[in-house]
Amino acid sequence: MRGRVKVAGPSNWCGNEAERDAAERDEAERDEAERHEAERDRGGAHRRTGPPDDAHTGRPACGATGTLPRGTRVTRVTELPVVAGLPAPGRTLVMGVINVTPDSFSDGGSFFDHDAALRHGRELIAEGADILDVGGESTRPGAARVDPEEELRRTIPVIRALADEPAIRDGRTAISVDTMRAATARQAYEAGARLINDVSGGQADPAMIPTAAELGCAYVQMHWRGHSVDMQSRAHYQNVVTEVRDELARLADRALAAGIRADRLVLDPGFGFAKTGEHNWQLLQHLDVLHELGRPLLFAASRKRFLGTLLADPDGNPRPPLGRDDATTALTGWAAQHDFWAVRVHTVRPSRDAIAVVDRLRRTPGPGDS
Ligand code: PMM
Secondary structure (H helix, E strand, C coil): CCCCEEEECCCCCCCCHHHHHHHHHCHHHHHHHHHHHHHHHHHCCCCCCCCCCCCCCCCCECCCCCECCCCCEEEECCCCCCCCCCCCCCCCEEEEEEECCCCCCCCCCCCCCHHHHHHHHHHHHHCCCCEEEEECCCCCCCCCCCCHHHHHHHHHHHHHHHCCCHHHHCCCCEEEEECCCHHHHHHHHHHCCCEEEECCCCCCCCCHHHHHHHHCCEEEEECCCCCCCCHHHHCCCCCHHHHHHHHHHHHHHHHHHCCCCHHHEEEECCCCCCCCHHHHHHHHHCHHHHHHHCCCEEECCCCCHHHHHHCCCCCCCCCCHHHHHHHHHHHHHHHHHCCCCEEEECCHHHHHHHHHHHHHHHCCCCCCCC
């Protein structure tokens, strides 16, 4: 599951001084190579098995000490996971959040209005969102359930309208519905959603997993120990990392046994759900353990409370949610480094940029690679 870049080909790739000197003299040639490389980066494919794209010079940049010889092959040894039926651009995906709620902690009801939600969806697409996650129920700690009819009223018209957007129609971007209810998931699917994001992992509504299996769409199962109203009372662990892994494994087994297709199942550790800030940091420090689950992983820490606590002012007042975006972007880089399938965030462009940096580094061969 973990991605690595491998360089295959002549092993003395940094050792030719004459070639290096020539490269340093020829500024124009290097500029051209960089332009070419930028074009390659925009393509962004991870699977690289042919000769270097800068065949024009044969000298992709490899630091100040030398150049790759002509014919060197750069290969990503393992691939990032792909989820059937969803965009697969060859990097960590970015899922933009659209909370059609009056009370989400993270955006304070800014997109409760139908037109505002739609406008926001279009903005997220323009920023490069691969997935739009539309939700009608706040799951902030302490929140009460929203009425099922109200959840439908909030989400379905927004999903239906977004489904008409060119990026959705041509498959560049997909719609996800953030719901714990099978009935909402079904109507969202009929309106154009192709991913069900269920923070309860199938535990809130017994009809959810059979419904997701029947619809055949992608399904996110998050680690969850109970509804938001009292979930923080369940934040007790001996070892949060292995317990979250094992509880997710049991949820996944249940989903697969009920017919959810293995190539459509995504798991999520559920930062902030029945977890203290310290639990979140411990999970973040051991993301590799979650890969033992062998499934694509979703990373959703955007603007969460533990970041507000980290960034508290000198009087100890937590940084408000809208001031947590830079820290969120830092975590996106961390998630991308750890080969997460996708990050769920409130502002898309900074996360796309962070992923582009990690992706570029990943595909840069080092002197020791062979
Ligand atoms: N967190 C929230 C909502 N939906 N979905 C998944 N899969 N994982 C999460 O951690 C998650 C979620 C709560 O945050 P919000 O107010 O940003 O939507």
